[in-house]
Amino acid sequence: MVDCQIRNMDKGFGAEVIGLDPTTDINAETRAALRKAFDERGVLLLRGMQIDFAWQDKFCRMLIGDDSPGSTETRKENHVSNKEDDGLAPYGRLMFHADMMWHEEPFRVLSLYAITTEPGSATTSLTSAANAWATLPEDLRRKVEGKHARHQTGQVYHRGGDDLAMPQRSVEVSTIKPIPHFHPATGKPLLYTSQQMTHNIVELPEDESEALLLKLFDHLYSPAMVYEHEWREGDLLVFDNITMQHARGNVDRDGPTRTLRKVIAPIPNIKAETPRYERA
Numbered sequence: 073m074v075d076c077q078i079r080n081m082d083k084g085f086g087a088e089v090i091g092l093d094p095t096t097d098i099n100a101e102t103r104a105a106l107r108k109a110f111d112e113r114g115v116l117l118l119r120g121m122q123i124d125f126a127w128q129d130k131f132c133r134m135l136i137g138d139d140s141p142g143s144t145e146t147r148k149e150n151h152v153s154n155k156e157d158d159g160l161a162p163y164g165r166l167m168f169h170a171d172m173m174w175h176e177e178p179f180r181v182l183s184l185y186a187i188t189t190e191p192g193s194a195t196t197s198l199t200s201a202a203n204a205w206a207t208l209p210e211d212l213r214r215k216v217e218g219k220h221a222r223h224q225t226g227q228v229y230h231r232g233g234d235d236l237a238m239p240q241r242s243v244e245v246s247t248i249k250p251i252p253h254f255h256p257a258t259g260k261p262l263l264y265t266s267q268q269m270t271h272n273i274v275e276l277p278e279d280e281s282e283a284l285l286l287k288l289f290d291h292l293y294s295p296a297m298v299y300e301h302e303w304r305e306g307d308l309l310v311f312d313n314i315t316m317q318h319a320r321g322n323v324d325r326d327g328p329t330r331t332l333r334k335v336i337a338p339i340p341n342i343k344a345e346t347p348r349y350e351r352a
Contacts, residue, residue: 164237169268190328
């Protein structure tokens with residue numbers, strides 16, 4: 073018996089999970105239903121959850137079939153926060169991207185849990201690269217099939233404005249992947265290009281590459297394709313980091329408190345440099 077309700081959201085992706093009790097074990101039928109929804113819909117939203125780091129970590133790992141005990145003790149709790157001294161990405165706006173898009177094997181699950189979110193704090197936007205490919209106009213599909221995109225750390229600053237967050241690393245890292253890129257677990261074709269991290273299409277001259285990317289972005293980030301999440305304390309947003317892209321509005325150090333606990337799965341087998349942030 074499935075111990076919760078799973079209701080599809082709009083925009084062609086996402087499912088809201090209603091009635092899941094974090095104080096009891098998730099039975100096999102419920103685990104199977106949640107994994108199916110995660111694979112098919114790309115995003116799970118749970119509201120009003122009172123959960124700790126260990127539960128969030130276990131839930132994320134459960135979605136990819138990792139039910140092994142004892143993982144939490146070896147992992148650090150991270151917060152995306154504009155108030156905590158060691159908060160990740162403490163201020164600025166982030167354009168659409170997938171975390172570690174610049175790496176050959178980015179992690180699968182990204183989750184954010186609202187610990188403290190005051191009224192007026194920045195929203196989180198989501199769009200599906202799978203949905204974008206499935207709905208891509210035929211003329212654009214012909215132009216990108218067989219081509220490859222280069223993705224790099226940081227942000228492509230000329231596409232943004234003065235409010236962009238400016239992550240700084242001592243060494244920039246990049247990778248090249250085909251368009252479309254096929255999801256390693258679900259097999260779905262993805263429009264794997266992002267506003268923040270995709271620098272160019274390698275087969276095209278710079279001006280033609282940028283012009284084509286901007287057309288792809290117009291489709292990928294059109295209002296009809298984007299879900300805008302307004303945070304309430306106790307919200308848990310879990311999404312497939314390969315299928316989905318996320319962005320956020322401008323966060324001000326002196327603005328409303330915005331502290332989200334971030335948990336990912338699996339932990340990447342690399343030591344990625346934590347970027348410093350400078351004001352634009």
